[in-house]
Structure formats: C-alpha cells, structure tokens
Amino acid sequence: MAASASTQLHIAIIGGGLAGVTLANALNQISHIQVQVYEAAASFTERGAAVALSTNALQALEQIFPPGGKDALLKKAGAVPLNSVRSVVGSGPHAGKIIFDSAGTESEVVVHRASLLRELVSPLPQDILHPNKRLSSLKPVSGTHRIEVVFEDGTKGEFDGVIGADGIFSSVRSHVLQDKAQKYAATPAGFWDCRNLVPMARAKAVLGEDLFAEDRQCGWVGDGAFLMHDVLENSTMVQCVISAVESSPTNNRKRSLNREILTKTLQNWLDGPIAKGMIELALDQDDLHGYSQWEHKATPYYSAGAVCIIGDAAHAMTPWQGSGAAMAFEDAMVMQELLSQVQSPIQIEAAFKAYDAVRRPRCQRVIDSSRETGMILCGQNADAGLNPEKLGQLLATKWDFIAGLDMKEHKKDAVTKLNDCISEALNLTEA
Numbered sequence: 001m002a003a004s005a006s007t008q009l010h011i012a013i014i015g016g017g018l019a020g021v022t023l024a025n026a027l028n029q030i031s032h033i034q035v036q037v038y039e040a041a042a043s044f045t046e047r048g049a050a051v052a053l054s055t056n057a058l059q060a061l062e063q064i065f066p067p068g069g070k071d072a073l074l075k076k077a078g079a080v081p082l083n084s085v086r087s088v089v090g091s092g093p094h095a096g097k098i099i100f101d102s103a104g105t106e107s108e109v110v111v112h113r114a115s116l117l118r119e120l121v122s123p124l125p126q127d128i129l130h131p132n133k134r135l136s137s138l139k140p141v142s143g144t145h146r147i148e149v150v151f152e153d154g155t156k157g158e159f160d161g162v163i164g165a166d167g168i169f170s171s172v173r174s175h176v177l178q179d180k181a182q183k184y185a186a187t188p189a190g191f192w193d194c195r196n197l198v199p200m201a202r203a204k205a206v207l208g209e210d211l212f213a214e215d216r217q218c219g220w221v222g223d224g225a226f227l228m229h230d231v232l233e234n235s236t237m238v239q240c241v242i243s244a245v246e247s248s249p250t251n252n253r254k255r256s257l258n259r260e261i262l263t264k265t266l267q268n269w270l271d272g273p274i275a276k277g278m279i280e281l282a283l284d285q286d287d288l289h290g291y292s293q294w295e296h297k298a299t300p301y302y303s304a305g306a307v308c309i310i311g312d313a314a315h316a317m318t319p320w321q322g323s324g325a326a327m328a329f330e331d332a333m334v335m336q337e338l339l340s341q342v343q344s345p346i347q348i349e350a351a352f353k354a355y356d357a358v359r360r361p362r363c364q365r366v367i368d369s370s371r372e373t374g375m376i377l378c379g380q381n382a383d384a385g386l387n388p389e390k391l392g393q394l395l396a397t398k399w400d401f402i403a404g405l406d407m408k409e410h411k412k413d414a415v416t417k418l419n420d421c422i423s424e425a426l427n428l429t430e431a
C-alpha cells in the first residue's frame with residue numbers, strides 16, 4: 001500500500017557505481033521512498049572491461065526489476081551468455097590437462113561494465129542523479145532521527161536514511177565503523193592481477209587458433225599464478241588476465257610490470273602451453289601495470305543508526321569467484337524488500353539492522369571462499385597442488401553456496417529480522 005505524502009522517506013545513496021545505481025533502481029520503484037544518488041565523479045561511468053554475472057546475480061536483478069525488466073536491461077547492455085568455461089593445468093608435469101569443462105547453460109552472462117552501468121542509469125529520473133558531489137561528512141541532526149549529509153562543495157542535505165555505496169575505501173564505512181574503521185579497513189588479499197583487451201585476430205596469432213575454436217572462458221591453473229582469456233564483444237575481442245600470488249604486498253596497489261617481472265613470475269610455466277603467449281599479449285600495452293587485490297577481511301557491522309553500507313563499501317572481495325557485483329545486486333534486492341515494508345522514518349534503523357543481520361554472514365562467507373579459491377587456482381592448495389583430478393574435485397562445489405541462494409527465502413528472512421528489530425525497538429521504548 002502506498003504511504004501518504006507525510007510518510008515519504010528520504011534516502012540518500014552515496015556513490016553511483018554498480019551498487020549505487022542498482023539500489024537506486026530498486027528504491028525508485030517504492031512509492032513512499034524518495035531517493036537521491038550522489039556521485040563524486042563528473043559522470044556516472046565505469047572503467048574496466050567485463051563483468052561476469054552469475055546465476056544469483058541475475059536472479060537478484062530479476063527480483064529487483066518489474067517483469068521483463070532484467071532481460072531488457074541486459075539485452076540493451078549487450079550481455080552475452082557465458083557459453084563455456086574450461087579450466088586447464090598451465091604449468092608442471094600435467095600442463096595442458098583439462099581440469100573441468102562446463103557447458104553453457106545460459107544461466108550466466110558476461111557484459112561490458114560501462115554498458116551495464118549506462119543501462120542501469122538510463123531508467124532513472126535525471127533529477128535524482130547528482131554527479132560532482134563528493135561526500136565530506138555525515139552528522140546526526142540533533143533531536144531527530146535524520147542525518148545531515150555534507151558535500152565537499154559545501155552543499156548539504158538532510159535525509160531519513162543514508163546508504164553508502166562509495167566503494168572499497170568508503171567514507172560512509174568510516175562513519176559507520178567510527179573508531180573501528182582503521183582496524184577493519186581493506187587490506188591486501190595476497191594476489192595481484194593485470195588485464196588487457198586484445199583483438200581476436202591478435203589473440204589467435206599469439207596463442208593459437210585452437211584455443212578460440214569456441215567462444216569460451218579459459219582459465220589456466222599453475223605454479224603461483226592463474227592465467228585467463230575470455231571472449232567478449234561479439235567474439236571480436238579477448239580479455240587476457242594474468243593473476244599471481246603477491247608475496248610481499250605494499251601499500252601501493254598499483255605496480256609497474258615489464259617482461260622481466262612477468263617472466264620471473266611465470267618462470268615455472270615457460271615450457272608449458274600458455275605463459276609465453278600471455279606475456280607477449282600483456283606487453284602489447286604501453287603502460288603495463290598490475291593491481292594488488294584488496295578485501296575487507298572482516299566487518300563488525302554494516303549499519304549504525306540510519307546509515308548503512310552496501311556493495312564494495314561493505315564487503316570488498318577478490319575477483320576469484322566473480323561475485324562482487326553479484327553481492328551488490330543481492331544487497332539492493334534485500335534493501336528494496338526491507339524499505340518497502342518500512343512505515344516511518346523511525347523504522348529505517350530497524351531495516352538497516354535487519355539488512356546487516358542477513359547480508360553480513362553471506363557476504364563474509366563469499367569473501368573468505370573467494371580468497372581460498374584464488375589460492376587453489378594459483379596452485380597453492382597443499383593437497384591438490386597442480387593435480388588435475390584433485391583440483392577438479394576441490395573446485396566442483398566451490399560455487400554451489402553462492403549460486404544456490406533462494407532469493408525469495410532470503411528476502412523473507414530479512415523481513416522476519418525486520419519485524420524482530422521493530423519489536424525490540426518498541427519494547428525498549430516502552431521499558
């Protein structure tokens with residue numbers, strides 16, 4: 001039932017990346033919510049190449065959008081089914097042996113990041129989108145439940161609730177965690193990676209035609225590193241990724257790479273089928289860099305009062321299980337369900353507590369599982385090493401708990417928690 005104008009809830013979303021704009025779409029459909037999105041950059045854009053959307057990511061989007069909305073969005077964004085995934089041993093005595101081959105199920109897609117963000121922004125009313133607005137601080141408005149949002153340009157606004165979707169080094173996270181922010185800040189996860197996009201003809205010339213007989217994502221598991229190539233942009237481009245274990249992380253996330261460093265990193269791969277070619281392709285870039293993967297190892301809570309965090313602001317993770325955006329979509333789905341149930345500004349705190357209760361355990365499990373998967377894929381599992389059978393067994397079930405979430409049940413759990421939190425708050429007031 002639509003709430004009357006007097007019970008309109010005013011929500012600010014800080015950050016207009018995949019998490020923020022997906023949440024804006026989710027909340028914009030609730031008649032008693034007025035949402036505004038504030039983005040520090042001059043426009044709502046994404047960098048980087050592709051993002052793979054897993055079954056659960058797609059199911060969450062299905063829940064968020066009206067019927068047919070998710071399919072239309074993905075079509076406009078040019079998403080293509082992840083037809084086939086192959087995993088192969090890349091170094092050592094079993095180099096070239098297939099670990100597993102999984103056929104396409106149409107249940108996952110790959111999409112260009114910028115196109116996905118563009119299509120998520122396009123249905124939103126222009127007047128709720130505010131680029132060039134970098135959050136400076138958040139303050140409770142005394143005597144009310146409202147939050148004052150102050151931007152670096154000196155402008156301010158007051159909201160019933162603030163949701164931080166401002167990425168891994170989130171300012172809203174610092175506000176939520178206060179004196180614990182430093183302790184729970186993002187830290188290196190133990191890997192770095194470099195990525196580049198090369199034309200299909202170039203990839204075929206360097207890596208061999210056979211590897212591209214089918215449009216597939218192919219990952220190579222080897223000593224201390226993992227190499228991947230996958231086909232994008234209607235089979236015209238190939239994304240090439242070199243990831244490796246980072247033995248001595250530094251505070252600088254960006255590292256310069258060159259032939260010598262890559263050759264040393266992949267020194268035990270060089271007589272195998274893939275490494276030399278991948279090094280050649282990486283060196284096609286003028287200014288070659290690797291990026292250290294950072295994550296939130298733990299987070300004690302995702303909300304404090306009428307402020308909470310979603311997406312990478314809450315649970316930045318390594319990319320090994322391709323789940324960061326998926327978790328952001330699930331966050332948005334749960335928040336949509338909770339805030340659609342909230343009747344008054346006073347209940348927003350309860351909704352954010354309920355969100356924390358259902359989302360934090362799941363996201364933390366994915367963070368930990370993703371890091372473990374990275375270790376397996378870099379040949380670091382003590383038992384499996386680079387044995388294809390053992391690797392196959394270890395990896396076979398690793399994604400099950402991620403893909404297997406029942407979205408409707410998850411939303412129900414969140415609403416049960418919301419009702420508990422509201423009752424708890426009422427009991428406290430009456431006591």
Ligand SMILES: Cc1cc2nc3c(=O)[nH]c(=O)nc-3n(C[C@H](O)[C@H](O)[C@H](O)COP(=O)(O)OP(=O)(O)OC[C@H]3O[C@@H](n4cnc5c(N)ncnc54)[C@H](O)[C@@H]3O)c2cc1C
Nearest residue numbers: 015017018019040052135166167311312322323324325326
């Ligand atoms: C290499 C790599 C590969 C990945 N592959 C996959 C994959 O295949 N599948 C998958 O599901 N996930 C994947 N992920 C994860 C996924 O990309 C992220 O989880 C997701 O993009 C995070 O979105 P976000 O909106 O939370 O954060 P961000 O994209 O970081 O957006 C945060 C936004 O907030 C803005 N902002 C920051 N500070 C402020 C401020 N003070 N005021 C206002 N605005 C602010 C920023 O400008 C930015 O636009 C991958 C990640 C990496 C690094």
